[in-house]
Amino acid sequence: MSYAIEAAGLCVGYHAGQPVVNDVDLCVEPGEIVALLGPNGAGKTTTMLALAGELPLLGGEVRLHGEATRAPLHARARDGLAFVTEERSVFMGLTTAENLRVGRCDEQRALNLFPELQSRIDVRGGLLSGGEQQMLTLARALSRSPRVLLADELSLGLAPKVVTRLLEAVRAAARENGTAVLLVEQHVRKVLKYADRVYVMRRGEIVLSGHAAEMRERIDEIEESYLSGGVAETIA
Numbered sequence: 001m002s003y004a005i006e007a008a009g010l011c012v013g014y015h016a017g018q019p020v021v022n023d024v025d026l027c028v029e030p031g032e033i034v035a036l037l038g039p040n041g042a043g044k045t046t047t048m049l050a051l052a053g054e055l056p057l058l059g060g061e062v063r064l065h066g067e068a069t070r071a072p073l074h075a076r077a078r079d080g081l082a083f084v085t086e087e088r089s090v091f092m093g094l095t096t097a098e099n100l101r102v103g104r105c106d107e108q109r110a111l112n113l114f115p116e117l118q119s120r121i122d123v124r125g126g127l128l129s130g131g132e133q134q135m136l137t138l139a140r141a142l143s144r145s146p147r148v149l150l151a152d153e154l155s156l157g158l159a160p161k162v163v164t165r166l167l168e169a170v171r172a173a174a175r176e177n178g179t180a181v182l183l184v185e186q187h188v189r190k191v192l193k194y195a196d197r198v199y200v201m202r203r204g205e206i207v208l209s210g211h212a213a214e215m216r217e218r219i220d221e222i223e224e225s226y227l228s229g230g231v232a233e234t235i236a
């Protein structure tokens, strides 16, 4: 079986000859939820940008559905890749309903994922709360049944209850649609409850990987040894 998304020997940076991500190997199977953890500046966002086609590679390969690709994000999106970040992709001047109609979204599926958006259906994006905007962003992405979801800190700055709702929707996408999910999250303990596997990055390299169940048992040691020096929140 080929992986839904894979990095092999990935080197990425912002200036030629100066990689900030070095020789990273990672993979996500269809239906799997994988967390990419690490302290601030470890290279998580840089890795996600490269996987999404938003940053050119300095070396190595990104494979989407088993095929090496250097295509930009819009072309990867046509191949079933969705990229969600903390920057909510909501049209502020459009209502929730109009936001859901833009860009091949399945409105009913979006509302099934987040029924709380139903009562806000005629409200303009700019008047939604931060949590509602992010639910709408994720609803738009997941309603297209992506084969791969890259989610970079989608819950940044949101209340714990909203974080749980977002992660539940991500889990439903993985379990019910076979979406391969790669998550970057600051809520380490919380994300470990949803993830199947974990990679930990530090200084641009993968320093630890394994099953989430094993990581949960070692969480105190992992936080101290690998995640300290950043702002990794530990909301239980």
Ligand SMILES: Nc1ncnc2c1ncn2[C@@H]1O[C@H](COP(=O)(O)OP(=O)(O)OP(=O)(O)O)[C@@H](O)[C@H]1O
Binding pocket: 014, 020, 038, 039, 040, 041, 042, 043, 044, 045, 046, 047
């Ligand atoms: N646009 C940029 N130009 C130059 N260097 C950058 C740029 N963005 C990030 N970097 C550098 O790349 C390295 C990795 O940053 P990156 O944002 O990928 O880390 P991160 O693990 O996502 O951190 P955080 O948890 O703080 O978001 C850091 O040293 C950072 O300073």
